Amino acid sequence: MRKLQMHTKILLALVAGIGFGFAANRLGFGPFVITYIRPVGTAFIKLISMVVVPLVFVALLVGTASLKDIRSLGRIGVRTLILYVSMTAISVTIGLTLANMVRPGAGFSQETKQQLLDGAGTQGGAPKAGPALDRPSIKDLLLNIIPANPVRSLAEGEMLQTIFFAVLMGICLTLIPPERAKPVTAFFEGANEIFVKMVHVIMQLAPYGVFALIAAVVADFGLGILVLLIKYCATVLCGLLLYMLVVYSAILKLLARTGVRRFFRGLRPAQLVAFSTSSSAATLPVTLKCATENLGVAPSVASFMLSVGASVNMDGTALYQGVATVFIAQFYGIHLEVGQQLMVVLTATLAALGTVGIPGAGVVMLAMVLRSVGVPLEGIGVIMGVDRFLDMCRTAVNVTGDSVCMMVIAASEGQLDAALASRQTQQELQTPPAQVGSPEEV
Numbered sequence: 001m002r003k004l005q006m007h008t009k010i011l012l013a014l015v016a017g018i019g020f021g022f023a024a025n026r027l028g029f030g031p032f033v034i035t036y037i038r039p040v041g042t043a044f045i046k047l048i049s050m051v052v053v054p055l056v057f058v059a060l061l062v063g064t065a066s067l068k069d070i071r072s073l074g075r076i077g078v079r080t081l082i083l084y085v086s087m088t089a090i091s092v093t094i095g096l097t098l099a100n101m102v103r104p105g106a107g108f109s110q111e112t113k114q115q116l117l118d119g120a121g122t123q124g125g126a127p128k129a130g131p132a133l134d135r136p137s138i139k140d141l142l143l144n145i146i147p148a149n150p151v152r153s154l155a156e157g158e159m160l161q162t163i164f165f166a167v168l169m170g171i172c173l174t175l176i177p178p179e180r181a182k183p184v185t186a187f188f189e190g191a192n193e194i195f196v197k198m199v200h201v202i203m204q205l206a207p208y209g210v211f212a213l214i215a216a217v218v219a220d221f222g223l224g225i226l227v228l229l230i231k232y233c234a235t236v237l238c239g240l241l242l243y244m245l246v247v248y249s250a251i252l253k254l255l256a257r258t259g260v261r262r263f264f265r266g267l268r269p270a271q272l273v274a275f276s277t278s279s280s281a282a283t284l285p286v287t288l289k290c291a292t293e294n295l296g297v298a299p300s301v302a303s304f305m306l307s308v309g310a311s312v313n314m315d316g317t318a319l320y321q322g323v324a325t326v327f328i329a330q331f332y333g334i335h336l337e338v339g340q341q342l343m344v345v346l347t348a349t350l351a352a353l354g355t356v357g358i359p360g361a362g363v364v365m366l367a368m369v370l371r372s373v374g375v376p377l378e379g380i381g382v383i384m385g386v387d388r389f390l391d392m393c394r395t396a397v398n399v400t401g402d403s404v405c406m407m408v409i410a411a412s413e414g415q416l417d418a419a420l421a422s423r424q425t426q427q428e429l430q431t432p433p434a435q436v437g438s439p440e441e442v
């Protein structure tokens with residue numbers, strides 16, 4: 001076990017966790033798993049979440065201060081926004097198209113419908129009025145990025161505000177006299193190394209955390225509801241898979257001119273952690289580590305792109321919202337006109353920008369999309385029973401999307417380590433997937 005690469009260990013833990021959770025579900029010791037094993041997973045999520053704010057703050061500050069050309073930030077910002085919005089719009093469109101073709105919400109017998117609606121009550125029904133059920137205005141979204149009090153933003157983990165303050169501080173660090181800037185930069189560079197090391201240390205626990213999280217989810221899972229909603233789940237999964245394999249691969253090849261296999265291989269630990277934690281924000285330290293160490297992206301670009309991405313770029317969530325909206329409409333026998341479906345593209349794209357990277361956030365924002373086209377919010381209760389599973393899958397796609405955008409920007413800014421890229425490609429050609437690596441390697 002010690003000699004295996006970290007991503008292989010995580011994968012094994014995932015498979016073992018699924019098996020164990022399934023046995024617990026069938027043999028009736030699910031409550032034991034949920035009470036005694038899930039806390040190990042919770043501890044892991046808390047540990048990586050603990051590093052997110054300090055790591056993002058320090059990495060962004062150091063990264064921005066090290067940029068040769070500060071004006072490049074504006075250029076990167078505009079390109080990033082265009083990429084995010086267009087990729088999200090494509091993903092909702094794929095979700096809508098698939099759902100219209102497959103019609104997962106049509107054809108339920110009256111009895112099954114009742115069963116699903118009854119279940120909705122026990123699963124908590126529509127999400128509690130969470131943040132921003134109404135469509136946020138662009139003005140509010142933008143104004144909200146400027147922190148009134150940066151210390152509070154850091155303390156409360158407000159990512160966009162933290163990013164804004166860190167970037168501004170990094171820029172100002174380059175504007176003051178070098179002899180004054182030097183000790184500050186040295187301090188934060190040291191702090192950055194500490195947090196990167198902390199991620200290394202915490203990642204040693206990843207296999208145990210992933211095992212516990214997955215075992216608890218599967219043990220708790222109502223398999224009956226999965227059978228009833230199998231067509232809906234399959235539509236979301238096919239959409240996510242199609243989007244990831246076709247759209248991401250094409251973007252990587254055409255815009256980032258990078259090897260697709262190398263990319264997916266390098267990002268695997270982050271995808272697995274995203275899958276098991278259902279949180280792109282909590283996965284951020286791992287994604288950053290994969291980007292700089294496995295994909296050869298300069299830390300300045302990686303820290304900026306990934307922390308912004310984890311807060312605003314949610315392709316997987318948008319695709320799921322497209323499918324879920326059509327599913328619920330079909331379930332209630334509501335026909336969505338083309339104009340309404342375009343409205344879904346618009347609101348789901350906006351909703352994705354406003355979705356935070358935590359478990360279940362996509363469902364809260366789904367309410368906003370449903371409301372925009374007049375589909376009953378109660379429908380959310382019908383799909384709630386399988387949401388955790390779909391959340392795991394869409395989070396893995398969200399994290400992948402952030403990294404795809406990062407590769408495009410890094411390539412266009414000449415911030416991809418070509419040496420690392422070619423070294424990895426050569427290694428790939430020479431060695432089979434699961435090879436021996438250092439215990440610290442992720």
Ligand code: ASP
Binds near residue numbers: 357
């Ligand atoms: N859990 C997702 C994420 O963290 C957001 C969602 O619920 O769709 O990326």
